């Protein structure tokens with residue numbers, strides 16, 4: 001995805017294309033909400049792909065918590081840099097005027113956004129409790145037929161447990177598929193038992209991939225990747 005090739009972040013080119021398609025399908029005068037913007041990689045894709053009449057709202061406190069893999073707390077200085085980089089990257093991409101940035105936590109932002117959401121992208125705090133709160137509270141704001149995308153699904157333990165709790169056996173969001181860890185859900189599941197069972201099975205089928213990702217993260221956390229490098233093999237990248 002050339003558009004954001006120079007913008008730091010954890011979104012693969014394929015995931016960028018998936019996000020682009022979702023934003024492109026947002027109806028005129030609709031609303032896109034992003035939770036977790038970091039330096040603007042995904043925000044720029046959402047703002048570029050959507051119709052100029054669409055409101056693009058990016059929520060990120062840039063406070064130094066839940067910044068990235070294994071960066072849960074204490075990154076205030078880095079987050080101040082993220083905030084400056086976010087503004088600079090949006091300006092360089094020519095979309096600064098298209099995006100409303102709410103520099104606040106996602107739960108506090110609920111009252112700052114009016115009406116229903118057409119496209120919701122969740123990529124904020126990946127711990128279980130805040131991930132569950134985002135899926136539930138912001139997921140409720142997605143209008144019928146709207147789209148919800150979740151990054152680090154079946155990759156992060158917190159996000160995956162939140163999905164198991166709220167979506168796998170849910171009655172509203174249909175699992176469409178995923179680009180690596182970016183899952184796509186559409187709010188059009190018919191509540192019948194057959195549809196719900198099929199929907200649950202399609203999501204549960206992702207669990208072997210989740211197990212592989214967890215094993216990879218354990219290996220990388222124990223710095224076993226370095227051992228591989230010493231034996232002339234490439235260290236695998238952090239899965240996302």
Ligand SMILES: C[S@@+](CC[C@H](N)C(=O)[O-])C[C@H]1O[C@@H](n2cnc3c(N)ncnc32)[C@H](O)[C@@H]1O
Pocket residue numbers: 008009010011035036037038039040041042043059060061062063064065066067068079082104105106107123124125130
């Ligand atoms: C993985 S990064 C997002 C990456 C971004 N989507 C991209 O494509 O580069 C996670 C971001 O979530 C933000 N964040 C952490 N807790 C949050 C919360 N409660 N609400 C909104 N954003 C949050 C962090 O400040 C961080 O910038």
